[in-house]
Amino acid sequence: xxxxxxxxxxxxxxxxxxxxxxxxxxxxxxxxxxxxxxxxxxxxxxxxxxxxxxxxxxxxxxxxxxxxxxxxxxxxxxxxxxxxxxxxxxxxxxxxxxxxxxxxxxxxxxxxxxxxxxxxxxxxxxxxxxxxxxxxxxxxxxxxxxxxxxxxxxxxxxxxxxxxxxxxxxxxxxxxxxxxxxxxxxxxxxxxxxxxxxxxxxxxxxxxxxxxxxxxxxxxxxxxxxxxxxxxxxxxxxxxxxxxxxxxxxxxxxxxxxxxxxxxxxxxxxxxxxxxxxxxxxxxxxxxxxxxxxxxxxxxxxxxxxxxxxxxxxxxxxxxxxxxxxxxxxxxxxxxxxxxxxxxxxxxxxxxxxxxxxxxxxxxxxxxxxxxxxxxxxxxxxxxxxxxxxxxxxxxxxxxxxxxxxxxxxxxxxxxxxxxxxxxxxxxxxxxxxxxxxxxxxxxxxxxxxxxxxxxxx
Numbered sequence: 170x171x172x173x174x175x176x177x178x179x180x181x182x183x184x185x186x187x188x189x190x191x192x193x194x195x196x197x198x199x200x201x202x203x204x205x206x207x208x209x210x211x212x213x214x215x216x217x218x219x220x221x222x223x224x225x226x227x228x229x230x231x232x233x234x235x236x237x238x239x240x241x242x243x244x245x246x247x248x249x250x251x252x253x254x255x256x257x258x259x260x261x262x263x264x265x266x267x268x269x270x271x272x273x274x275x276x277x278x279x280x281x282x283x284x285x286x287x288x289x290x291x292x293x294x295x296x297x298x299x300x301x302x303x304x305x306x307x308x309x310x311x312x313x314x315x316x317x318x319x320x321x322x323x324x325x326x327x328x329x330x331x332x333x334x335x336x337x338x339x340x341x342x343x344x345x346x347x348x349x350x351x352x353x354x355x356x357x358x359x360x361x362x363x364x365x366x367x368x369x370x371x372x373x374x375x376x377x378x379x380x381x382x383x384x385x386x387x388x389x390x391x392x393x394x395x396x397x398x399x400x401x402x403x404x405x406x407x408x409x410x411x412x413x414x415x416x417x418x419x420x421x422x423x424x425x426x427x428x429x430x431x432x433x434x435x436x437x438x439x440x441x442x443x444x445x446x447x448x449x450x451x452x453x454x455x456x457x458x459x460x461x462x463x464x465x466x467x468x469x470x471x472x473x474x475x476x477x478x479x480x481x482x483x484x485x486x487x488x489x490x491x492x493x494x495x496x497x498x499x500x501x502x503x504x505x506x507x508x509x510x511x512x513x514x515x516x517x518x519x520x521x522x523x524x525x526x527x528x529x530x531x532x533x534x535x536x537x538x539x540x541x542x543x544x545x546x547x548x549x550x551x552x553x554x555x556x557x558x559x560x561x562x563x564x565x566x567x568x569x570x571x572x573x574x575x576x577x578x579x580x581x582x583x584x585x586x587x588x589x590x591x592x593x594x595x596x597x598x599x600x601x602x603x604x605x606x607x608x609x610x611x612x613x614x615x616x617x618x619x620x621x622x623x624x625x626x627x
Contacts, residue, residue: 188206194303194477214237221244221245223245226322247329248322250325257333263335264316264339266317267341269499269500273447276475281451281455281472282455283468288311289311291314296475298475299472335364335368337458339375339450339454340361340375348530358382358385366390377402401446412425421436435466436466438470486624488600493606493608498539501537508543512604517543518544518547519546529553531566531567547572548584551584595623596627
């Protein structure tokens with residue numbers, strides 16, 4: 170929503186917004202853009218003259234401002250349909266979807282199409298450091314967007330990606346997530362099959378075949394796809410396959426084979442097998458839009474990643490503090506696995522906050538027990554806003570039991586109620602060479618800066 174506000178302003182519209190508890194990086198982006206934010210939701214906010222009210226997907230019936238919009242019969246739209254009609258209609262759209270890796274892949278795709286000379290408009294769910302923003306509006310025919318599988322608005326319960334008119338669709342992977350809105354994995358598979366069915370005959374459907382569920386969805390659609398299918402991955406089943414992968418402190422090197430024939434060699438500063446897959450998806454999309462291998466490699470060489478995706482927030486007294494958005498157990502596992510590859514000789518301390526709707530529930534408790542396998546020391550915060558979490562499921566994540574189960578594997582594991590208690594615990598514990606990976610999909614009460622401040626004081 171913050172990014173859309175910036176895009177609309179770039180088109181010459183006057184934009185204001187209502188929100189509460191806005192935190193960086195979006196709060197700082199809005200401030201830099203000079204977009205006024207009214208704190209809290211109030212009926213009187215609707216007195217402000219407007220042509221359209223764009224309603225975010227976290228706004229539900231009972232919200233006083235929404236109720237007044239409805240009572241006054243004002244024109245309202247969802248974020249997704251506003252993006253479609255104001256920016257995508259008539260353009261060549263690349264939509265990046267999947268349970269994990271959307272933001273990084275979309276950011277890399279935006280930068281690759283920029284380096285390739287296509288001057289894309291883009292919208293990403295994070296700040297792309299190459300551009301210093303989460304969006305850009307241009308006059309070119311190319312549009313790159315992150316395709317979220319979460320529902321669209323209180324009045325439109327289909328995924329946002331169903332509004333984005335893909336010429337090219339990337340589906341990196343599919344897993345069960347968003348237990349608050351999806352009954353089971355089959356419900357999510359159905360929605361992704363609908364996205365695949367949107368891709369036109371002159372487009373491309375690019376699928377990560379290493380994901381078993383992606384394979385299941387494709388099998389269910391055999392003979393029903395009306396576009397060109399490209400598969401990618403590390404396995405022999407993929408048409409586009411990464412081989413001979415080499416990880417080092419400097420990054421990753423791999424060879425790319427297409428239909429069994431060597432197609433090229435690439436290097437990236439990013440780490441982890443999941444980022445190799447992200448690169449593969451972007452390479453296939455870039456090739457479809459006529460970008461050369463040389464320009465792809467130039468983009469990889471100069472890509473600066475995304476804020477809050479394995480972002481090094483600082484190094485003090487030899488301790489590296491990393492911020493990551495991981496909250497699904499697979500994302501936690503992949504993030505820690507990649508950090509273990511890069512910092513093989515260092516003690517890796519994982520600090521995790523159950524904050525997303527699904528992570529606060531017991532649905533992933535078993536998976537979380539295994540997700541921290543690559544860490545040496547694990548700290549799990551208390552469930553964020555537990556009373557609110559109960560609205561989405563009957564049983565909350567049992568953090569003390571989770572910590573006990575992790576400790577039973579021989580790891581040092583503990584739980585503390587909040588960020589301040591965690592920082593107090595870590596202060597005497599940290600030593601030079603430690604890598605602290607903080608994982609949360611929220612602000613986590615500024616824990617990264619608090620850790621760094623303590624290290625400076627010490």
